[in-house]
Amino acid sequence: MNKIALALAATSVLALGACKKQAPEDLPPAPQNTSAPAPTPAPSGPQGAVPGTQAHFAQQMQGRDSIYFDTDKFNIDAEDQAALSQQAAYLRQYPNIRATVEGHCDERGTREYNLALGERRANAAKNYLVSLGVPAERLTTVSYGKERPAALGSNAEAWARNRRAVTIVLN
């Protein structure tokens, strides 16, 4: 009993630590899906990414292509809403592009539950984008559960960065 109580106490301390949103000073790197070469050199941003591509989207979002969740949670909070609004504005600006929302979890859960939880997170983000006027037909979802971590450590900070939904523009 004592051991369990101790373990519970330890977990809640941990949970409290993990409840804080992910530390924004160390944002996960933007996905490197720059596979599609720019067909025409577009006169765009300073980096030269073509508008409407994943590279351009990631550049414009400045980290807000990802939203983060608390342990086991999939609700969209104010911080997430701001990020998703920015994503939605971009997607409305380029009405011909499609995007997929990836749902991810931290490693501290069982594999199959995490696949289901990742689905929940991806769908929560997608539904919010749809509510902001992005047609549902342009959005797909995929859950990777705990299979594709962005942060590699086994600590509360890494786990917070891995509980995420990432929007990727499909080129």
Next chain:
Amino acid sequence: MTTVRTMLLGMGLCLFAVLAAAQGVSSPAVQVPDLEEGGLSGSVTDESAWQDLSIAIPSFATDRDQPTPANSQGTAALGVELGRVVYGDLANNGLFRPLGPDSLPRPGYQQITAPAWSTWSGRSAEMLVHGYVRAGEGGRLTVGCYLYDVQLQQQLVREGWVVDPADWRRAAHKCADLIYSRLSGESPFFDSKIAYIAETGPKDKRIKRLAIMDSDGANHRFITSGQSTALTPRYSPDYSKIAYVSYLNGYARIYVYDIGSGRQTLVTESQNPTFAPRWAPNGRTILYSMAVNGNTDIYSVPATGGNPRRLTDAPGIDVGGSYSPDGSKIVFESDRSGNQQIYVMNADGTGQRRISFFGGRAATPEWSPRGDQIAFTHIVGDLRVGVMSPEGRNMRHLTDSWQDEAPTWAPNGRIVQFFRTARNTGETSIWQVDLTGRNERRLPTPVGASDPAWGPVLP
């Protein structure tokens, strides 16, 4: 305390059973004296007493040393290997204290049926395993296996098999099964296979391939190339197929892979992700979980295809599922109460009720093939493997590590297998633990390994 008593053995019951049913069978290899009433029926009331049962397992003898496709050095060298396989099976499962061929004198062929008792009693061996291997026609091997009680100077059981050279290890596993069953009273489990996921590469670019191997890690074989992530395989009860999850076309879907033909089919046509495949004990039905608009429920579908049936409709995540041995009930995982807990329902989805009430989260339930226990992952900070009764009582942990998850059962319901993840590196390995939790062993795999699933004992 351990009770050991003799009982009458039905004559001829287990004399020279033969593997490789498709082919003609050689006659019994060695004429051995008729069995008397020898026998041993164990009723285990204290595990530690069994751990003191010392068993000598010397090399198997051969009548004539000659090379075979199973071992180019000859049948004598093969006899050493056979003894080692039997020793490896019986070591570390909590019941026996075996001595292997590398530390024992080597019996001659004639001694297999007439043991040199003083040699073995002098080594404090209580039980003695003797065996032989003979090369036969077409390179086939005849392997005999004998169990003796050294103190009584009595044969307890014997059996023989004719196997293709490639199956020589199966003969050793059959021998280990014979000894294990005879001494423990439990059903056999060594002659069985395991499907699992082989893992290579760094944590963020992990390559996951479907692979299979024997219950002791031998005869390893990769099935998928690793180009798409593979997860959570399950052998069909007849070993002809493996159901597993693949991201083959970018999204998680359950495929049923036919081992004979190498072809695979979707378990169900759907635009939605499907995962957590499970076979019914009779192999006719597959359970799967499917997420629709983010909400995951459990479905069943005939293994040959057909209309799926939805079994759960709670707004939370309902996932996984494992049939009771008689197929009448399903234990599954749901977070409808707010976090992961374990529930039982009838096979048609009626009568759903929660059974886990001991704190923490409870996940990945698996019904023992004996029906008396449910193994699961207990999450209280760390992930640990636990067991409880089908009513959710008598919960106890079998492991205590940073992250142990996804237990599945040995075919006899005596050993639980799971995978362990290392902190930070995320490296995975497969482990087995007995029901006392005291005997834990790592299964040798060529690379990292997760999601182990045992098939039944081979016929």
